[in-house]
Amino acid sequence: MSDQTALPSDVQGWPASPPHELQDFYSLAIPELERLLLEWGEPRYRARQLWKWAYARGATRFDEMTDIPKELRSRLSARFSLATIESLASVSEPDGSATKFALRLGDGEVVETVLLKERHGYTVCVSCQAGCPLGCVFCATGLAGFRRNLAAGEISYQVVHCAREARRANPRSQISNIVFMGMGEPLLNLDACLEAIDRVCRPEGLGIAPKRITISTVGFPEGIRRLAAHPAPLGLAISLHATSDRVRAMLMPAAGRVPLRDLVAACEEYARRKGARITFEYLLLQGVNDSEADAHRLVSLIGQLPTHVNLLVLNPVPGVELRPASPAAFMLFQRILGRARIPCTIRVSKGVSIGAGCGQLRGALTAH
Numbered sequence: 001m002s003d004q005t006a007l008p009s010d011v012q013g014w015p016a017s018p019p020h021e022l023q024d025f026y027s028l029a030i031p032e033l034e035r036l037l038l039e040w041g042e043p044r045y046r047a048r049q050l051w052k053w054a055y056a057r058g059a060t061r062f063d064e065m066t067d068i069p070k071e072l073r074s075r076l077s078a079r080f081s082l083a084t085i086e087s088l089a090s091v092s093e094p095d096g097s098a099t100k101f102a103l104r105l106g107d108g109e110v111v112e113t114v115l116l117k118e119r120h121g122y123t124v125c126v127s128c129q130a131g132c133p134l135g136c137v138f139c140a141t142g143l144a145g146f147r148r149n150l151a152a153g154e155i156s157y158q159v160v161h162c163a164r165e166a167r168r169a170n171p172r173s174q175i176s177n178i179v180f181m182g183m184g185e186p187l188l189n190l191d192a193c194l195e196a197i198d199r200v201c202r203p204e205g206l207g208i209a210p211k212r213i214t215i216s217t218v219g220f221p222e223g224i225r226r227l228a229a230h231p232a233p234l235g236l237a238i239s240l241h242a243t244s245d246r247v248r249a250m251l252m253p254a255a256g257r258v259p260l261r262d263l264v265a266a267c268e269e270y271a272r273r274k275g276a277r278i279t280f281e282y283l284l285l286q287g288v289n290d291s292e293a294d295a296h297r298l299v300s301l302i303g304q305l306p307t308h309v310n311l312l313v314l315n316p317v318p319g320v321e322l323r324p325a326s327p328a329a330f331m332l333f334q335r336i337l338g339r340a341r342i343p344c345t346i347r348v349s350k351g352v353s354i355g356a357g358c359g360q361l362r363g364a365l366t367a368h
């Protein structure tokens with residue numbers, strides 16, 4: 001990330017946020033909100049009205065909720081805040097194709113979220129952890145270490161914030177897709193991720209179709225099996241990046257402890273139960289995993305699965321010495337996968353010049 005395009009340099013130098021005496025409204029699940037309103041003698045449907053204001057309309061104050069009785073608005077304002085999570089800063093690509101936001105959570109942790117402009121609507125790339133414990137050697141988040149899991153409200157709020165920002169540019173803007181490709185590993189915080197997905201998919205939430213949400217993971221078999229058993233038709237993307245256990249363990253020290261055969265077996269189960277195609281992400285790295293033998297091993301490994309392969313170009317990350325593979329290696333992989341009838345796309349991340357590409361998010365604006 002170059003200094004000119006980075007978000008303001010160091011949030012640790014920013015004034016500390018005032019202590020939050022009010023509870024974050026987004027920390028509530030809808031059943032909790034219903035219970036509270038019933039205790040207060042309010043009808044159950046008020047919960048859905050409030051939910052719609054907070055999630056679908058992105059209200060920042062209870063005062064904006066004009067169809068909620070004034071006394072209830074005052075009572076809510078005395079106890080909750082809709083603005084516990086603060087937007088510290090944002091930076092956009094000059095052509096508007098990507099904007100990265102730094103959000104400060106209630107306890108001061110900072111996470112990054114990316115809004116990507118697509119041909120039809122917007123995609124939000126959400127973070128599910130502050131940092132990441134997995135330490136993949138090509139990833140700024142991994143290099144910066146792990147701080148904590150995010151709660152469901154902190155994950156879903158990132159989508160609310162991005163939807164609000166997109167509407168600011170164009171009131172008719174819609175969030176069409178969500179990808180769990182920001183900071184952190186979703187399968188290590190799966191309950192919160194699934195709860196966040198439920199919130200944004202609800203019709204009174206943001207009404208996003210589950211099939212437009214992709215969980216991107218290094219692939220822990222137990223988590224893949226949990227996802228396979230989950231009723232929502234979520235997309236699954238596996239960060240594979242190697243065709244041998246040895247190279248994978250070198251690139252992804254924690255994830256690489258899972259043997260590739262166990263990972264592929266869990267993917268087979270997922271594909272069978274869901275009737276879904278799995279995306280495999282493969283970061284092509286010069287002299288590491290870009291040989292002709294690698295391409296053939298990749299075909300042997302995943303050729304039996306309904307799949308799509310994304311060949312990724314390494315994004316620059318300070319301190320990472322690896323180099324992207326040559327254009328010839330990309331063509332070679334494409335040719336060998338094509339011959340095996342495995343659909344394959346060469347992907348270049350959006351937002352690279354603003355440090356918003358895959359592997360570039362680092363949180364705390366100092367440092368998948």
Ligand code: SF4
Pocket residue numbers: 132133134135136139140141142143182183184185218359368
């Ligand atoms: S690539 Fe993903 S799993 Fe690996 S360190 Fe980065 S955020 Fe964590």
